Amino acid sequence: MIIVNLNIRGVGGSSKARYLRQVIASEGAEFVCLQETKAKEFLAARFYSLWGDNKVGWVHYEGVNGSGSLLSMWHEEAFSYANHVMGKGFIAVFGNHVKTNTSCVVINVYAACSLSEKKTLWEDLSNLKADSQELVWCMCGDFNAIRSRNERKGIRERASQSGEITGFNSFIDTNSLFELPLVGKKFTWFKANGSAKSILDRVLVSEAWMEIWPMCKQYVQRREVSDHCAIVVKNVEKNWGPKPFRSINAWFMGKGFSEMVKNNWSSYPVQRNAFINIKEKLKALKGDLKVWNRDEFGNIQTNKMRILQELEALYFHDCINDLGEDDRLKRYELVGRLKETEK
Template identity: 55%
Template structure:
């Protein structure tokens, strides 16, 4: 599945339309999700001209007098429309991907600036996901919030931003969204004078999505027709042939892993010819690896929550100038731990859903 996402800040005249048509053609897009079209109505003719094809479907959300307006378009040769849900700040398209032969949901998101409206949006999307469980989900758009302070530049943090970040991360963790790897620019929104940058735009997917498109990455494009960069979601899969069992890169970085594998392998007592012995020992190793992974890496998510809560408490002490040197050293240690945990989770999320 190839999806293009952009906050276009007004579809305007021919320059933006030509840019989008070129990007759709170059990437071979299945979906195009636009925010801030600033247009109260659309027609088949305008959408056909934008995609340079009449074999497309589309849903437009006009917002309020064009403000908050969104447009989602899709290629009918790749995606069979089933239904759609339009709410404040989102368009959800439910259907069937004809090539992957799987049902999926693609959600175009445009979040408001104030926290209360964001909370309502997160709650609405959480309820919607519960109505379409076990489908492959993809969320894309302008979420108007970052996941961590380093995703902003030139903006001083304050309490409301901390609440936004905490609420957004809770929304992601509650629904099991996976913030897939990005390629290209670190930031996706740039102020006109380039003094302020943020990563406001992103793709997030469900585990079911990665079971289909396991190598999904989001590619940040050059900023051309908007103060936001276009993002392209695509999966570049190489078939290396069948695997005897699933492996995770993060295992190789875990202390004692290699020694554990060696000890387990030497402990298996199997008789038969070389091929049958190898097959049976791999089966035994697969079972042992499953248990080892559960005991060693199964608590990574809970570790992350625990670390983030302790960091938040120390931040609170720092806000009132009550954080002593010991607390600052503890903060540095926790940030280091959090970085390690996040790297483990990112690695696991990228590989855990690989199709055997």
């Protein structure tokens, strides 16, 4: 199963919706867990807009005045919904993964800051899992807890930190959960000025989950629309088959795209053999699309990728040594320039 998880820190704004649609489309997401939507209610059209499709199911927990709000969404052709359970800090969605015909539970988690509330959440999740041991389990979200001191950097140690570490690890062990291997960034949350970072977001699964998806990992994405990084949960297996003809989602929103494709397609020579005809037309269209893409999106996309690469380099430098004042200022400038490319 392919899951996208993100503490989005408010779901409003076109840039966040656009980013979410892009991640969902590029990863082929089947299930999405969002924390801190900061919304009391949604219209159906908003869910369709966030996903970019209307074949979407959802459960929304509004929290307290939007605080601690959670949103779980799934594509109805990939996940068959059965029922759900909600409580403070979690949404558990029970259903069936269509492709593998697997009965599973995906729990969207958002933990409060206080240790006492975390302990209550851990107990609620433990009780829920104990009632349905036979199912395949996945818990993902912002657990707001670390498993060791090296998962937090640049933050003064709190008096409750030792209890948090011990309690969180005990919760994981007691429920026979496994944390998926982390790929990409070392941390998932960053303070705005980059002076502090932690692993707060993570994915915990049952042994049965690993038996179904043995190559499953959590892939940490670039931090773009929140102080948290999105995480993509997927089972990556090598495919040595031929590369298919691919398109970019942004093309379909480009001015004149459909007309350009129709005009060019009709202008290509027609071959007698139907198979060869399609093959040669796709080959010619691929070349024309490269030119059109460069003219329409080339400059914007090139600039955006260059900015993201510079931010990535600063991130890795910061993981080894804290950034100096000049580098922190540079990062602020790059983030500002990145926002300009998204307007």
